[in-house]
């Protein structure tokens with residue numbers, strides 16, 4: 024008998040036969056970085072209906088997710104990167120329905136990226152708390168409260184001003200027991216249309232009296248935003264680079280992000296020696312700054328260039344409706 028396509032997420036979550044992955048249960052293992060006893064945990068009866076994807080759509084998504092994962096693994100292996108630190112695949116689900124997200128969730132995908140605050144708020148409400156949400160859209164300080172109230176918000180990848188960092192730091196509820204990860208967005212291509220701070224060059228002398236905006240922001244987050252954890256840097260990069268790098272195998276934007284992070288890290292080590300780098304910034308333990316670069320068209324090249332976090336939308340969910348993209352500049 025075909026399952027009705029409109030059934031509740033509750034049924035879906037509690038019926039183990041619907042799963043190929045670890046089933047969620049009413050005793051969901053709480054997301055380890057949050058103290059769920061203090062945040063609002065929806066009771067099963069409160070979990071709203073999520074329209075289920077059709078069997079065809081489900082199959083399609085399973086396949087594309089599996090393919091992208093295989094490509095990520097292959098690129099990591101051939102990049103000679105430390106396999107102790109697996110690459111993080113963020114499935115970019117903007118404009119895609121919660122039903123699509125749920126299919127990927129059921130395949131074990133946990134990290135999802137969204138660009139628009141209200142869309143993220145709505146989806147987070149009706150989807151499992153075990154999801155780790157990444158905000159990757161343009162950050163506006165007046166939306167900090169809405170964003171910060173999402174208990175399973177995992178990372179904001181697009182911080183590029185002290186004002187933004189301050190607003191986010193202030194907006195985080197006390198129920199959060201661990202800092203929110205943030206990445207600083209770098210405009211590696213220098214295009215006017217892209218946000219982000221300027222990259223740093225290893226040829227430039229280390230800053231003495233006048234710090235660059237990036238140095239200032241890093242310092243501000245580390246010393247003035249105890250609720251944030253500076254995890255690394257993010258870039259979008261230019262389309263030109265993404266296309267030409269396919270042939271020449273070198274993407275200037277990726278190289279610039281990597282160089283920026285090397286320069287910053289050396290500065291952090293000398294400037295904040297007394298802070299425990301392994302705790303204050305970067306990857307837990309090593310203090311290495313993580314790089315978020317690479318999208319559907321170039322995530323393999325990005326991994327080979329040293330990316331830690333790739334953000335893949337189209338490659339998993341298929342193309343987005345261009346009209347939706349045009350209409351939804353409000354976030």
Ligand SMILES: *Cc1c(COP(=O)(O)O)cnc(C)c1O
Pocket residue numbers: 115117138159160259318319320334335336337338
């Ligand atoms: C939409 C978006 C992506 C995903 O792009 P695809 O080309 O669909 O993979 C990645 N990063 C950011 C910042 C985005 O806005």
